[in-house]
Amino acid sequence: MENSLIKLLVPDYILSHFEYEFWEEISGVIRIHLIEKKDPNHYPKELIGKGERSLDGYMNPLELQTFPTRGKEVFLMLKRRRWKLKGSNKSYYNNYSFTEEGMKATKEFGVFLKEIGRG
Numbered sequence: 001m002e003n004s005l006i007k008l009l010v011p012d013y014i015l016s017h018f019e020y021e022f023w024e025e026i027s028g029v030i031r032i033h034l035i036e037k038k039d040p041n042h043y044p045k046e047l048i049g050k051g052e053r054s055l056d057g058y059m060n061p062l063e064l065q066t067f068p069t070r071g072k073e074v075f076l077m078l079k080r081r082r083w084k085l086k087g088s089n090k091s092y093y094n095n096y097s098f099t100e101e102g103m104k105a106t107k108e109f110g111v112f113l114k115e116i117g118r119g
Contacts, residue, residue: 044092056084065105
């Protein structure tokens with residue numbers, strides 16, 4: 001049931017790249033933590049066909065605000081993987097454009113805020 005609820009709160013275009021990890025509520029703020037998928041379709045393009053890859057940790061999470069739920073603010077915490085080629089020190093990662101320009105909100109929520117004059 002939890003995954004069904006996550007699908008209601010997190011846009012499909014984010015769930016196509018990230019998997020649900022956990023959620024937390026602190027002081028009336030809900031944070032849904034998602035982690036970048038670890039399959040070959042989500043390796044950075046610069047590493048495709050270049051040799052053996054290894055996970056090199058994680059980037060700082062991206063925090064995107066989305067529509068409130070039951071009067072509580074909701075944020076999506078997106079943890080992107082960092083990769084490197086075996087034997088190399090250079091790191092690679094994916095960039096995503098999930099936001100309206102100049103905002104830290106999902107595209108739909110950003111459009112909504114602009115329409116009501118708050119974005």
